[in-house]
Amino acid sequence: MNKAMVFVENQAFGILVKLAKRSKERGFDNFVLFRPMHPHEKEQLKQYEQAYKQPLFDRLVETERWDFDHIKKAVEEFEKEKSLAGLICVGGFFTQDGLLGAHVAKLAEERGLPTQSVEGLYRSNNKYLTRDTLFHAGLNTVDFGLATDEESLLRHAERIGYPVILKPINGCASQLVIKCENEQELIKGFHMGLKKLPQSLYKHMYSCIHRFPDQSGKMIEFNPLTSMLVEGYISGREASVEIVVTETEVIPLLVHDKVLVTEGDRVVYEHLLVVPPVRFHDKEIQRMKEYAVKVAKATGIKNALCHVELRYDEKTGPQLLEINPRVGGMLVTQSLETMIGFSVPDAILDLALGTFKPGTYDSISDLHAMFTLYPPHSGYFERVEGLDKLKRLPGILSTTLLFPEGSYIHGDDEEVFLLMGWMRGNSYEEILSVYEEAKKVVRFHIIKKEKGK
Structure with a gap:
């Protein structure tokens, strides 16, 4: 049977x-x-x-x-x-x-x-607990604090120093990631965040009040709807490291170079990712892999694929943005299969069965890239034009429209992947040129009105 x-x-x-x-x-x-x-x-x-x-x-x-x-x-x-x-x-x-x-x-x-590890899941899904874990493990990390009111908000920011970042303690899709250059922006951003969290597409996540101890053993009650994480701003080139964690090992798989990232008022957008990396030399890539492994070990994650996002500070080296105990989004699954022959479905099944066996993961040298086209704003997705032209662009291997026409798109406060593309190129300049052309040929028609009206 x-x-x-x-x-x-x-x-x-x-x-x-x-x-x-x-x-x-x-x-x-x-x-x-x-x-x-x-x-x-x-x-x-x-x-x-x-x-x-x-x-x-x-x-x-x-x-x-x-x-x-x-x-x-x-x-x-x-x-x-x-x-x-x-x-x-x-x-x-x-x-x-x-x-x-x-x-x-x-x-x-x-x-x-x-x-998987219950402790590891809490310490990687709750961004405050992640920072606390890295701090106590002695790993490279920015200063941080939990803001539950204006007093604690200002106290943490004064200690950390501007600019600071405000973000939900258990957010995703780069939602409500707010950069604040001064006290006025900080207070405004904090109150805007607390107002928007209960109205968010992810309010079911933010409504989870939970208790968990920090690394000192102090039990903390987290209410994601009434608090936000305050942390130091991290500058530098951005990248992500995909890793697989077994019961006993942490194995780095692939590094993606996030060559085009923009910071909106309250959302960070990832536009174009290239693999193998084009802006990092071999020693920097190795440092990022080693850092990602140490971060995963510190959190206690096991039997999981992990997505580690970081920026490479020119003075201090890799700095964690966040770690997710799941495979990366966009087209990371496709990239792992193409670049190193790594099957995400097989890996997830094997980890659940206890039969996963690490292999040798050497990336092919052919340059590939994934890109995302974002909706211009929230509203009803009436139609899209230019998909046929997009598919005929040089180097395009596949395109994916993530939301069917007729959907309501929440495009103002979160990173919504509306259309994704996977491509191959002979150089970064060629890839960038095709991406720029893709933005021209694709047109999203989105009716800007409130849902239900």
């Missing part, structure tokens, strides 16, 4: 489908606990199943509850039908019912299955 792979996920539909397909190919049944699917997701699932001539999900339970007891009951129902081979949570973000990844890790641990 086949064993079942259990997927518990409330965000990442695309990678969930890819994982389910690979799980089926490896002989497992797929039991899925997922949020209610959107109509376009149901259509995508139908198309997948027609192509592969079998259901991808043997059992699908849709829910809007993510508390531990509810998930546990669902898993217990799955167990009545099949023996479980593994439990997988891809995103694992905070929900209003707690840290989803930690819930799943605890359930796996109770069953003696390979699991």
Whole structure:
């Protein structure tokens, strides 16, 4: 009798489908606990199943509850039908019912299955705890503080020194990342952030009040809706390091050079990433890999793919922006497959099964890049023009429109990947030229009005 792979996920539909397909190919049944699917997701699932001539999900339970007891009951129902081979949570973000990844890790641990680290998940998903962990580990990191009111906000900023960055303590998509050059901007940014957090697309994440000890053992209660992280501004060239963490090892996989990054009023936008890096020499790349490994070890993460974002300060070297205990977004999965032959779906399954075996990960020298085209503002996505022209541009290997026409786009306060492209080029100059042409040929028509009006 086949064993079942259990997927518990409330965000990442695309990678969930890819994982389910690979799980089926490896002989497992797929039991899925997922949020209610959107109509376009149901259509995508139908198309997948027609192509592969079998259901991808043997059992699908849709829910809007993510508390531990509810998930546990669902898993217990799955167990009545099949023996479980593994439990997988891809995103694992905070929900209003707690840290989803930690819930799943605890359930796996109770069953003696390979699991991620509950402590590691908290210390990497909560940005205050990440900074605290790096500080106590003696790693290169900026000064920081938790602002819960104007008094603590100003106290931390005065100690840190301007400019400072304000950000949600458990945010994603570069949402509400606010650079403040002085006290006036700081106070304005803080109150704007607290006003916008409850209205955010991610309010379900920010509504999670949780308690966890810092490295000194002090228990801290975090309320993401009424507090923000204050930290020193990090300058320098930006890059990201993809790593894989087993029970005992931390292995760097690939470094992406974020050659075009812009800082908006409250969002940081990543436009163009190149691999192999074009702005870093070999010793700098090695330093970034070694630093990323130390950061992951300090947090206590295990059995996970990790995405480490950093900037390379010319004086102090690599400095952490954030670490995420999940594979990077945009087209990182495609890049890992192309550049080093690393299969993300297989790695996630193997980590959950306890069968992952590290390989040799030497990147090919052919220059590749991923780029994102962002919506000009929030509103209803009426239509897009120029996709055919985009696909005919030299070096374009694939393009992906992430939101179907007719969707509502939240494009003002977060980094919304509306269209992504994957390409190859003979030089950075050639890649940059194609990217600039892509911005010209693609036109998004978005009606600027409030949702529901």
